[in-house]
Amino acid sequence: MSPSFDSIIENLNDGKLYSFPGGVHPDDRKSLSNNTSIQTPSLPEHLIIPMRQHIGSDGACCVEVGDRVYKGQILSQSATPFAVPVHAPTSGEIIAIAPHVVAHPSGLTEMCITLKPDGNDTWCDLEPLPNYLDENKNEIIKHICQAGISGMGGAGFPTHIKTSTSKPIEFLVLNGIECEPYITSDDRLMREHAWQIRQGLDILAHLINPQAIIIAIEDNKPEALQALNIACQDKESYRVVSVETKYPAGGEKQLIQVLTGREVPRDGLPIDIGIVMFNVGTCYAVADAILQGKPLIERIVTVTGEAVQKPGNFRALIGTPVAHLLEQAEYNPKKQKVPKVVMGGPMMGFTLSDATIPIVKTTNCLLVPSKKELVDEGAERPCIRCSACADACPASLLPQQMFWHAKAKEYDKAEDYDLFDCIECGACAYVCPSEIPLVHYYRQAKADIRLQRDERNKAEKAKQRFEARNERLEREKREREEKHRKAKEARLAASKAKPSGAEEAASPVNETKDKVAAALARAKAKKAALQANSSTGDVSSKPISESNSQAADEDNKTQTAANDKKAQVAAAIARAKAKKEAQASLAKKPDAPLAETHNADSTSADAKKAKVAAAIARAKAKKAAQETKDNAPSHAPSNEPQHVESTQSTSDNAKDSAKESGNESRNESGVTPKEPNASEASGGATSAAEAKKARIAAAVAKAKAKKASAQGSTSASNAANINASNSNSATSDAHTDDAMTSDTSNDTSVSTGNITPDDKKARIAAAVAKAKAKKAAADKEKESK
Template identity: 40%
Template sequence: MENYTKYKLKGNDELAALLADKDKLFVIACNKCFKEFETIDEPDCGEFEKIAAEHGKTITGSAKVDFLCNKTQTEKKLQDMIPEGTEHIFVISCGLGIQTVADGAKVPVYAASNTLNYTGHHGMALTKKRCDACAQCYLNITGGVCPIVDCSKSLVNGQCGGAKNGKCEVDPDKDCAWEKINSKLEKQGRLEEFLNQPVQLRDYSKVNFNVINEYVKSIREERFAGYYGGVHPSERKGFSEHIALERFPEPKTVVISMSQHLGAPANPIVQVGDTVKVGQKIAEAAGFISAPVHSSVSGTVVAIEPRLHATRGSEVMAVVIESDGKNTLYESVKPNKDLEDLTPDEIIEIVREAGIVGMGGAGFPTSVKLKPNKPIEAILLNGCECEPLLTADHRVLLEFADDIIYGLKAMIKTVDAQKGIIVIEDNKPDAVELMEAKIADCDNIEVVVAKTKYPQGAEKMLIKHIMGRQVPRGGLPADVGVVVSNISTVKAVSDAIQKGMPLIERVATITGEKIKKPGNYIVKIGTNVKELIDYCGGFTDDDVMVKMGGPMMGFALSDLNVPMMKGSNGIIAIDTDQTQEMSCIKCGRCVDVCPMELAPLYYAKLADEQKWQDMRDRDVMDCIECRSCEYICSSKIPLVSKIKAGKNAIREMK
């Protein structure tokens, strides 16, 4: 394919003039973008270093950097990259990369390359930096601040004199570019050098003013909203968001998996032939990171055997119960003491015995979260439901608001938090209005409305957006004074305390363009997925993909005879994916949208080559598998499946 990165090293005469009075140079080269991704070993800085050496210059070091114009990642790399004693930095990249380095470097930065004039993009990052591809770069003269794009009048010989209080007279919201240039040159001790420069004459025949189009301009404003990266997939929540909850009919048989949570599977404590009741414990937690399991129906245990697990694709132990249709409650299902009379330890024990786990999909035992052993400032209640199509949490917010507030108060008391924050995305205005009214008299609970963006509901993204804190690598939310919980999870905590009811049912959305009658249902744990789909009228046609969960992080189901579990927030039926995988073109979009600030394109290549240690070295274990990279990939590479393969291989490494 054509190499679309339009810059090249300056000519020998121009470089000689540029190098004349400079020494102790560090060289940075961009690995280029929008080119065929053939090898990780991209061209290096050698050609420039050779020219510099011929002129007797000392090179303090060099570095190749992926997507140099990615400001967030480049600034981090610059902190430890430049050796002490470096006096000048030379950059080989397009204008965007040069400006980005100039912003973050503490020594003068110079362009060793020319950005060529053409119609199209420079750089992959949706950065605030721009390059108009004028083919007569001024960055070496102006300290890395571009007068063409940063100055509203594109003046190249100094300021016009019309700035007021540092702001442009043409655009009062914009800083005067020439005041920034003068300030930067003065700090670098280069102002006199600039003032002695000859008058710059601009060749307008080379100018292309519309290099970066309006789409990129609008996306820039959203890219850093709350946290780095993220995407805006089509929401498609209109299928079901307006439909009130309906209780799904009593299933004749339930298959209750022993692995519905993170950690060790629960151990069955019933036998075939036993009679059980609603809310009765049928399996004990098998360790600290585990959770007990309860019967969702009254009836008879007819089997204890391996059954297909929806999200693992393999068989795991399950208890099969034939319902008697009576819904007889177990004797222990009764209200606990008032919240005011319960101690934190008593609340934790109630939550643990109720088998409550994270119901947003992760399935982490909630009782463990409630014993952080660190000071907690806030409980963040995740009501974002950022996955497209799903509306279960939205309906829980609307129909169980009082229970949510009760459960949140219980969690605040348990961890001795200063406050609770209910976070709801701005695509749910009815839920925002209701919850704000409900907490009007609560001094320590607030509602925060977040601009809709995926994957906002991920713990680390939510904490970064709302609290402005970064969970350390390998750390937990408690490390930054936060506990995060899901809307449905907190409702389950309320049920456990107020009713004594363990986690035996949940709200789930059955939706998608291929479902005849979408809806939101209260479903008993262990209910068969096929029965749910049949109740909703089945599929509109046979060309369908079914997932448990949402379209981004959900699990494709090859067999519909699997049970609903504690973390099953929805079943979606959507169009099959007919796209074919193509070769990576190194467009860098996956890097631009990764909320964990990783480089997914390398994981795909390294996984294909089975270079597991290299994947580990590139922090693949930090990936949250949100599929933002896969969603944006122009080559439709199944990045997450390759990432999962790498993670599994790394876990097996000694």
């Protein structure tokens, strides 16, 4: 059970402390460097500033090559909580931003900014907070973060993270132990700058507000202990405690156990048990940042070992190459077999691979040992299983078992022995009689395990992304299939929901057009009948040839429309039907021999084609008749009796032609036309003769039109072929009648056998022209009356 706060305070007041298991007492060798004051080295030729010098992520570089910067100017910045910026240690020019070897056991490279000092050491504008007690705590914490302060005891944990805790804190511990041999940087700092450390402690106490403050110093540093007692004498709540010299008493978990008797959980932090710890170097940097506005651009570094002539502590700028500090301490390579520099102490430090490696915020010592000062790394011998390492382990682990599994790369078994609880203090290696570098194997095993974990995490994340992608694709596929299924069902439902008459409404597009055409035909027929009655007073007086001519004009327009659109074809057919109905209405009169047509509602496609062909034939007939009329005067007969006989003969031919026309009408409409009787034909001698002449002319013209259609049209349908056949028959009758007319003529000198087809055509045309002329004269007489 952990001790209570009151019991801990009581023990501290009585000078009673706790202890931790294991530990060793190596020769500290601190006298090499702690007898001289802190020195300021000269400016190096170049400063190499790594962009990440702490636990957490690095920031983004905010300068470019060629930029001139001032001392204290920010070089990198980041918005992530665990990132702190780095600053220019002095004024100068940025000459490179590239990877460089950094302080790491494996000699890794990281992005670094190379600065060439100009020697002026010009500061940028500083923003101190001298009245920090009046400032908001968040503003002070932000100021600490922007100053780039992180733990300077070795871990490099960002200080602003520790100070921004919201948990209740019982103890604030200031770590001034510095237990590792050779290192004296904190010792000299406490001796020379105890008051500034006290100021930094005041700022941290203001931010955290702990119940008690403990300053722990090893008993082998009497001068530092005395200096801090003097600096804190006006603060009764500040307890300066002397701790027994024992390695590794300076470890965070070990020092907490010594002072409070509490143990930090394996996977926890000191704050989980109400304790926060800071290094004395961190307190010094906090005071600089808040009271003077200076960022963390330098630190105290111990340069010691028997291979240097002037060991001591140096106030080194961050980014100073190791070689430059060795030069300041007068490094003597003759005292070493091979050049060797250890960053850190002999227990926890690591050998550097390059003398150009820069000083960083966590660098506290450079150890340059002579030939026999430290154990040779190549002196490893087999383990004798003495268990001395287990006795010395301050974390109560089994270093021997961890060593075997780490060396065999059996990392799972090494983890079973709590490999990651090892604090890498080196106590096990220090007491090992076989001189096995145990910490080296542990570090290598931890690095490999972390790498494997990273790979597993990446693979797991990749697997999750892959599975998420497959799931998304499958979901989208199901959604598409469901969408298509619903659309199909909707179409089926819509088709089933249609009424029984819907199919009739969808399919008979032609029927609808026919009905519309029939309605138009009836309307036009009525209109034509009314116009005929109103203009002549008697429908029978209108010449049939003129009616046929008008029909040919309308049918010619219908053919043009048929080539454009089907709708126009239907309209043309409707007009043709209207004309036929008009002709049928005229045929019912005494002088109208045309057959009545009742095919307005026919829907046969073949009938439509035939009607179109008939319309074309009528148009051509009109054109042929017009040409014949133009040529008629040169062949017209001058004898009236011949005309009378020809007319009589042609009358018989007209009757035959009327029959043929009736046959044509029956072929087109399917209805047999009515034959005019004799009583209906007796309407006066003059009018009967004129009507006969008109009918003869119409029959002849139609015969010629049908013959021309049969010869010139190759695209007509079967109905057109039937019309052409009827035309040929009518033409034959016309020729026979014409021959008869020629025999009865007294003025003709040419016999029937010698008459040419052109002469026949001319005579017929002349007869038609004379009939029209008489008709026109009769019309004028009627109009004059």
